[in-house]
Amino acid sequence: MATPQFIQDIRAKAGDTLLLLPGVVMVVFDDRGRVLLNRRADNGKWALISGIPDPGEQPAEAAVREIHEETGVSAVVERVLSVFTNERVVYPNGDRAQYIDIVLRCRALSGEARVNDDESLEVRWFALDELPALGPIARGRIELALRDEPAWFAPATAPGLDDPGFAP
Numbered sequence: 581m582a583t584p585q586f587i588q589d590i591r592a593k594a595g596d597t598l599l600l601l602p603g604v605v606m607v608v609f610d611d612r613g614r615v616l617l618n619r620r621a622d623n624g625k626w627a628l629i630s631g632i633p634d635p636g637e638q639p640a641e642a643a644v645r646e647i648h649e650e651t652g653v654s655a656v657v658e659r660v661l662s663v664f665t666n667e668r669v670v671y672p673n674g675d676r677a678q679y680i681d682i683v684l685r686c687r688a689l690s691g692e693a694r695v696n697d698d699e700s701l702e703v704r705w706f707a708l709d710e711l712p713a714l715g716p717i718a719r720g721r722i723e724l725a726l727r728d729e730p731a732w733f734a735p736a737t738a739p740g741l742d743d744p745g746f747a748p
Contacts, residue, residue: 582699584632596674603666603679604643605630607725608655608686614705615722616693617712618650621701626712628721630681639682651703653691657684661724662732664717685725 583591590599606629608616617626631646633639640657647655661683668678693703706712708722724732 582697584634586635587632591675596676598668598676598678601677601679602633602639603630603681604633604639604646605681605683605721606643606647606655606657606686607661607683607722608647608651608653608688609725610688610705612705612707614707615711616647616651616653616688616703616705617714618695618700619702621699624701626714628718640684643684643686647686648691649697650699651691652694652696654689655686656689657686659685660731661685661721664732664734666717683721683724 587599587601606616608629610616616629618629619626629647629650631642631650633642637645643657644655647653662681664681664683666679666681668676670676693705695701695703708726711719711722714722
């Protein structure tokens with residue numbers, strides 16, 4: 581994904597310091613039950629549509645904007661699937677980041693899926709039984725989108741509960 585200007589401004593002051601950043605990841609379905617994917621320009625791999633919310637932008641607004649910017653498809657957010665902290669990333673220039681992804685199930689409303697910016701090499705709809713190679717996290721997110729369950733998040737542990745001397 582292209583680095584937003586506000587992050588470039590932070591990097592100018594913070595250098596390669598680890599930044600904790602918000603992310604939105606969308607599992608977008610069409611009326612035939614197909615999933616919208618893009619083949620990313622940065623690594624050549626197929627992925628779910630994703631992006632970074634701008635300052636002050638709500639996650640659902642960012643999701644709708646990113647879907648349209650990257651694919652030309654207009655969509656609506658249906659529900660939150662999960663909130664997930666990814667592993668740390670070190671970019672080739674040494675910048676370090678860790679993303680907290682809000683994963684959203686979305687439904688396409690209109691528009692032809694196409695490469696709509698410089699972040700994608702290809703954009704396509706895929707039937708669930710014809711998905712390209714995807715990592716386990718992306719596949720898990722698609723599986724979550726197919727279930728009618730509450731949003732998933734990593735369970736929290738209360739401070740001290742693992743300490744044998746802790747008494748509530």
